[in-house]
Amino acid sequence: MTHETPTLVASKRERLGTRYAQRLRKSGQLPAVIYGHGADPISVSVDEKQTLAHLHHGQHVFNIEIEGEGTETCLVKDLQFGFLGDNVIHLDLTRVNLDEKVKILVHLDLHGELKAASEPGAIVMNDHSEIEVECAVRDIPESIRVDLGDYESSINVGELNLPKGMVAITPADTNIIHVQIAAPEEPEESADDAAGGDTGDSGDADGASKSEG
Numbered sequence: 001m002t003h004e005t006p007t008l009v010a011s012k013r014e015r016l017g018t019r020y021a022q023r024l025r026k027s028g029q030l031p032a033v034i035y036g037h038g039a040d041p042i043s044v045s046v047d048e049k050q051t052l053a054h055l056h057h058g059q060h061v062f063n064i065e066i067e068g069e070g071t072e073t074c075l076v077k078d079l080q081f082g083f084l085g086d087n088v089i090h091l092d093l094t095r096v097n098l099d100e101k102v103k104i105l106v107h108l109d110l111h112g113e114l115k116a117a118s119e120p121g122a123i124v125m126n127d128h129s130e131i132e133v134e135c136a137v138r139d140i141p142e143s144i145r146v147d148l149g150d151y152e153s154s155i156n157v158g159e160l161n162l163p164k165g166m167v168a169i170t171p172a173d174t175n176i177i178h179v180q181i182a183a184p185e186e187p188e189e190s191a192d193d194a195a196g197g198d199t200g201d202s203g204d205a206d207g208a209s210k211s212e213g
Helices: 019-026 048-056 199-213
Strands: 007-012 029-036 037-048 061-066 070-081 088-095 101-111 122-126 128-137 146-147 155-156 175-181
Touching: 007 048, 019 029, 019 088, 029 048, 037 048, 037 061, 088 128
Parallel strands: 007 061, 029 088, 101 146
Antiparallel strands: 007 037, 029 037, 061 070, 070 088, 101 128, 122 175, 155 175
């Protein structure tokens, strides 16, 4: 990480359960659990607004300052969302040290466009917006920058220029983005073309039948 690890002040939760978690969220707090490294899990709450702001900026690691317990360096392992899936209602945090190797999903920050994107009929298909990588906790980035102009018509994971010390866990042949060329539309058939373009034969046939009658 090239930025300073943010600190969140946490309060221990003495009461657990759905009812008390709802009360916490109504008061602007976000329930969380800290576990890992052989220590007992600790149920805490953190400031919801401050925490979500860091998460929206791609932050994965926090110093959790627990009142009366000291400070734990923690990695966000899981986010639990509400019924509609549009709001975070709970955090799972695991204790880590900064030199520990972890596997984590990192967002891809795409810039520019593929060279083939300007071709007639080009349709840009975004296949993956994040990939799984392994790196030391201290080296977890907010995102991985990808300059699309360096590539012709597609990019797969194996072609990404990853930061030093970072290894991709997502398979190398996984497409990140690619250009698909749409087939040109054929001109529509006119009504005359559909009817054969010749109405004289039917007229002669009608005339011959009338004269015979």
